[in-house]
Amino acid sequence: MLKELAQLTALLRNAKDISEKLEGVIARLKEERIVGSAGGGLVKVEVDGLADARRVTIEPALLKPEDKDLLEELLVGAMRDAIQKARERHMQLVTEFTGGLPLPGLDLFSKLLGTTE
Helix, strand or coil: HHHHHHEEEEEEECCCHHHHHHHHHHHHHHHHHEEEEEEEEEEEEEECCCCCCCEEEEEEEHCCHHHHHHEEEHHHHHHHHHHHHHHHHHHHHHHHHHCCCCCCCCCCCHHHCCCCC
16 A cells, blocks of 8 residues: 555656656557457458557458458457457556556546446
8 A cells, every 4th residue: 555655656746757658658559550350360450559440451252242241240340359459458558657556547548448447
């Protein structure tokens, strides 16, 4: 308990540094690319670290009209996979940023992305 309080006190003393570091984390997340896939890699979705979609790749074999329903399911699955990976990466960076100290508000992106941790 005292260790966490000391960490919190140190963080509060360095509010400007914290703000700059947090901006750096956000910039880093924007630049990172995370790929989710479905159907054994037949459909891939690339998102940035903030879970914004950047690219979709579909194997040409799935572009047949009779495979429309399957393709739609695979796209949803690949998006879910990519977003979950982005959530995990975000939480990893937030944990590194805070040194493991749970601070209210720093998990904002996870809340926006639907993480329930």
